[in-house]
Every structure is written in C-alpha cells, then in structure tokens.
Amino acid sequence: MPSARPSPAARNRFDFHSHTFLTDGTSSATDMWREADVLGHRALAITDHVALEDPAPLLERLRQEAKAWENEALQTLVGVEVTMVHPRKIPDVVRAARRAGAEVVIVHGETPANPVPPGTNRVVVELNDVDVLAHPGFITVEEAELAKAHDVVLEVTARRLHIVANGHVVRTALEVGNDLIVDSDAHATDELVTFEAARTVARGAGVPDAMLARVLTETPRRLLRRCGKP
Ligand SMILES: [Zn+2]
Ligand SMILES: [Zn+2]
Structure with missing residues (x-):
C-alpha cells in the first residue's frame, strides 16, 4: 500500500466509533487502523457491537491487534458499542465492558433508522461511565x-x-450546551472520514463556524485523555 504517512503534528482527525468483521463490518481492525493512519488520524476507536454476551473475547482480540500500534503516532482505542440491549440491562453491559478492559464505551442511541428499544437514550444519559x-x-x-x-x-x-x-x-446540543463529536461509524476502511469530510458533516448538521474547533478538536482531545490516552 502506498503510504505517505502524515507527521504527528499534522494529525487532526479523531474518531470514536467504527466496526470490524468481528461484528458486522467488512474490514479487520488492523486494516481500519492502517487506513486511519494513512488518512491522518490522531485516534481511531474500534467499537464493535456487544449485547448480553461476554465482551472479553472481542476486546482481547482487538487488544492483540492494537499491539502493532504501540509507540506509533496513531492512537488506537479498543472499545464496544452497546447495541439493541433492553434499557434495563444496559448498565450491566456497560459495567461488563469496563471490567473486560474497554477503553471506550459508546451506546447505539435511538436513531430513527433502527427499532432501537425506546428508553435507550434516557438510561444512557443517566450513567456516569458511557x-x-x-x-x-x-x-x-x-x-x-x-x-x-x-x-x-x-x-x-x-x-x-x-x-x-x-x-x-x-440544535438540541446548542440549546443545552452539550459537547459534540463527529464519528464515522465506519463498517469498512472506505467509510472512514478525513478531517475535512468530518468538518463538512458538522457544518451541514448546523454546527456554527465558531464552534467547529470545539467539536472537531477540543472535545475529542478531552475525550481521548479521559479514555486514558496521552
Ligand atoms: Zn450504532
Ligand atoms: Zn456503530
């Protein structure tokens, strides 16, 4: 693969949501991280889907693949996306993922595109460790x-x-003052998005120009530190 790898200083893209063929994606974690490296990412989280099953084998496999990136400019994050779990069970699944060493835990929210169990958003925002x-x-x-x-x-x-x-x-986040990030939710290497593409998504969704740096850079940096990465 031809790779003009960006210098560490030029790396400005952070993505906390992507999938591999270990669940419903079509690429390996290694391929996802390699493509992210070429695109100039600073960090890419793999957050494969989990429900009530033991998340440990999935996370262990991702950790093994992440070893190839130790001491590299790209930060790898190994995590889960808690998906389609009954809201009553979501806190248990989040805890199980943390116990199994998930560095980042995200939850599949109530997108109108899927029949996500109603009440999912509500339970998640009441937790302290998502x-x-x-x-x-x-x-x-x-x-x-x-x-x-x-x-x-x-x-x-x-x-x-x-x-x-x-x-x-x-619109809701602007009213309330929430922190926002732009994630790819990529299920294949060609669905990862560059910094410029993420900026276009943010602007198209109504993020004002004055807030782009916060959404694309400051909040992701803070989140990366919270996930235990430098
Ligand atoms: Zn999702
Ligand atoms: Zn996803």
Missing part, C-alpha cells in the same frame, strides 16, 4: 441536560443510514 451516545436521534432537551450533567458526549454521525436526525441533535 463516553458517547451514538446517533441519538430525536433526543429530548431533558435527556441532553442529563447527558451534559453526566459528561456523555453526543455524536453527530457521518454514517448515511443515521444522518437524518443530525440537525436535531446539533
């Missing part, structure tokens, strides 16, 4: 306020399937 509520769909002001109080970052998604509610998410 990093990101992915594609939250028609999140309410009250839920957004709880997300802010518990430091759950809201996601603006670049994934076509889920983009329909991005405008609503941004």
Whole structure:
C-alpha cells in the first residue's frame, strides 16, 4: 500500500466509533487502523457491537491487534458499542465492558433508522461511565441536560443510514450546551472520514463556524485523555 504517512503534528482527525468483521463490518481492525493512519488520524476507536454476551473475547482480540500500534503516532482505542440491549440491562453491559478492559464505551442511541428499544437514550444519559451516545436521534432537551450533567458526549454521525436526525441533535446540543463529536461509524476502511469530510458533516448538521474547533478538536482531545490516552 502506498503510504505517505502524515507527521504527528499534522494529525487532526479523531474518531470514536467504527466496526470490524468481528461484528458486522467488512474490514479487520488492523486494516481500519492502517487506513486511519494513512488518512491522518490522531485516534481511531474500534467499537464493535456487544449485547448480553461476554465482551472479553472481542476486546482481547482487538487488544492483540492494537499491539502493532504501540509507540506509533496513531492512537488506537479498543472499545464496544452497546447495541439493541433492553434499557434495563444496559448498565450491566456497560459495567461488563469496563471490567473486560474497554477503553471506550459508546451506546447505539435511538436513531430513527433502527427499532432501537425506546428508553435507550434516557438510561444512557443517566450513567456516569458511557463516553458517547451514538446517533441519538430525536433526543429530548431533558435527556441532553442529563447527558451534559453526566459528561456523555453526543455524536453527530457521518454514517448515511443515521444522518437524518443530525440537525436535531446539533440544535438540541446548542440549546443545552452539550459537547459534540463527529464519528464515522465506519463498517469498512472506505467509510472512514478525513478531517475535512468530518468538518463538512458538522457544518451541514448546523454546527456554527465558531464552534467547529470545539467539536472537531477540543472535545475529542478531552475525550481521548479521559479514555486514558496521552
Ligand atoms: Zn450504532
Ligand atoms: Zn456503530
């Protein structure tokens, strides 16, 4: 593969949501991280889907693949996306993922594109140890306020399937003052998005120009530190 790898200083893209063939993606973690490296990412989290099963084998496999990136400019994050779990069970699944060593925990929010169990957004924003509520769909002001109080970052998604509610998410977050990030939710290497593409998604969703640096750089940096990465 031809790779003009960006210098560490030029790396400005952070992505906390992607998948591999270990669940419903089509690329390996190694291939995802390699492509992210070429695209100039500073960090890429693999967050494969988990439900009530033991998350340990999945996380162990991802950790093994992440070893290839130790001491590299690209930061790898190994995590999970808690997906389609009954809201009553979500806190247990989040705890199990943390116990199994997940560096980042996101939850598949109430996108209008899937029959996500109603009440998912509400349970997630009441927890203290979820990093990101992915594609939250028609999140309410009250839920957004709880997300802010518990430091759950809201996601603006670049994934076509889920983009329909991005405008609503941004509008609500601006009203409440939530932190936002732009994730790819890539299921293959060619679905990862560059910094410029993420910027276009943010602007298209209604993020004002004055807030782009916060959404694309400052919040992701803070989140990366919280996930235990330098
Ligand atoms: Zn999802
Ligand atoms: Zn996803």
